[in-house]
Amino acid sequence: xxxxxxxxxxxxxxxxxxxxxxxxxxxxxxxxxxxxxxxxxxxxxxxxxxxxxxxxxxxxxxxxxxxxxxxxxxxxxxxxxxxxxxxxxxxxxxxxxxxxxxxxxxxxxxxxxxxxxxxxxxxxxxxxxxxxxxxxxxxxxxxxxxxxxxxxxxxxxxxxxxxxxxxxxxxxxxxxxxxxxxxxx
Numbered sequence: 302x303x304x305x306x307x308x309x310x311x312x313x314x315x316x317x318x319x320x321x322x323x324x325x326x327x328x329x330x331x332x333x334x335x336x337x338x339x340x341x342x343x344x345x346x347x348x349x350x351x352x353x354x355x356x357x358x359x360x361x362x363x364x365x366x367x368x369x370x371x372x373x374x375x376x377x378x379x380x381x382x383x384x385x386x387x388x389x390x391x392x393x394x395x396x397x398x399x400x401x402x403x404x405x406x407x408x409x410x411x412x413x414x415x416x417x418x419x420x421x422x423x424x425x426x427x428x429x430x431x432x433x434x435x436x437x438x439x440x441x442x443x444x445x446x447x448x449x450x451x452x453x454x455x456x457x458x459x460x461x462x463x464x465x466x467x468x469x470x471x472x473x474x475x476x477x478x479x480x481x482x483x484x485x486x
Contacts, residue, residue, distance in 0.1 A: 348410035
């Protein structure tokens with residue numbers, strides 16, 4: 302018995318490959334993700350790395366330690382340590398404010414990129430769904446033709462006529478807009 306499984310070296314990972322449809326689909330999705338990653342700008346990559354590191358427990362612990370040391374040094378808890386930013390810690394406040402501004406900007410950059418990627422995935426998903434709907438309609442038409450040729454009648458006949466029609470995306474969108482609650486109302 303020969304195995305249809307192959308491997309491919311891609312950066313950090315060895316990715317199993319085979320001729321099975323599910324594996325081809327996984328490879329296609331992985332390639333889309335690699336392409337999206339490679340298309341990111343340097344700013345996007347830096348923002349993502351900073352956001353990823355800042356959103357960890359380690360970052361919280363480092364900030365707590367930093368603040369405690371700053372306060373201890375600048376409140377003369379230990380004799381011999383000369384305060385460089387006495388209470389109300391104007392320098393610390395300035396540094397923390399600047400850090401918050403830049404961290405907020407990095408988070409916004411990361412969120413904008415993630416939103417753009419999610420929009421692209423949603424568009425791709427819509428295209429795949431529309432194609433699948435067309436394929437399903439074609440299958441129904443073929444089954445209807447076969448049933449008619451064989452003279453078969455079934456209980457699904459009453460809904461079949463509606464399902465055999467081409468799906469009109471614009472009509473569905475209008476119906477959906479009418480059915481969903483509006484934020485304006």
